[in-house]
Amino acid sequence: MNISRREFIRQAGTGCAVVLLATGGGIAAPVSVLAGSIPRPTKDDRCPVCGMFAYKYPHWMAGYVFKDGTKVFFCSPKCFFHNLFNMDKYQPGKTRDDLELIWVTDYYTAKPVNAEDPDMRYVAGSTLVGPMGWDVVPVKGVDAAETLKRDYFGEEILRLDDVTPDHIERARKGGGRKTKY
Numbered sequence: 001m002n003i004s005r006r007e008f009i010r011q012a013g014t015g016c017a018v019v020l021l022a023t024g025g026g027i028a029a030p031v032s033v034l035a036g037s038i039p040r041p042t043k044d045d046r047c048p049v050c051g052m053f054a055y056k057y058p059h060w061m062a063g064y065v066f067k068d069g070t071k072v073f074f075c076s077p078k079c080f081f082h083n084l085f086n087m088d089k090y091q092p093g094k095t096r097d098d099l100e101l102i103w104v105t106d107y108y109t110a111k112p113v114n115a116e117d118p119d120m121r122y123v124a125g126s127t128l129v130g131p132m133g134w135d136v137v138p139v140k141g142v143d144a145a146e147t148l149k150r151d152y153f154g155e156e157i158l159r160l161d162d163v164t165p166d167h168i169e170r171a172r173k174g175g176g177r178k179t180k181y
């Protein structure tokens with residue numbers, strides 16, 4: 001009885017180790033690639049839209065990498081989108097075609113993610129408040145987006161290309177949901 005129980009535990013332990021190893025390997029590869037390609041702001045990098053230091057907002061910051069190597073860092077998704085819709089104002093002479101990579105921070109993991117990742121969703125009209133107030137919140141995965149929309153009374157779950165200047169203007173003017181329950 002004792003031996004068989006020990007044997008069971010040993011086997012269960014081995015199985016568990018194998019599963020963990022396999023899972024760890026599967027996750028480690030893309031994360032390391034991602035970490036290498038998404039730059040981190042220095043203490044001197046100010047958000048071009050509002051002038052705040054991006055590094056102070058690790059849960060909200062976002063950025064661009066241009067094909068010429070230029071990097072821009074934002075304090076929040078709101079400034080990121082506002083700049084994207086007004087590139088001639090903030091980066092005169094450049095267009096979206098000059099962008100190599102655009103990234104945002106996933107709300108739940110606080111990890112930088114390619115903003116164009118097909119799994120990324122953007123929740124508009126929630127009660128969440130970022131460095132600049134109301135915002136359009138980046139979340140990775142449909143389930144996570146549904147959770148955030150439910151928990152923070154979001155109005156819409158959007159894909160990147162569905163976020164419009166109107167969504168951003170509403171957030172900039174404080175037009176998120178004002179009622180908290």
Ligand SMILES: [Zn+2]
Nearest residue numbers: 047050075079
């Ligand atoms: Zn900003």
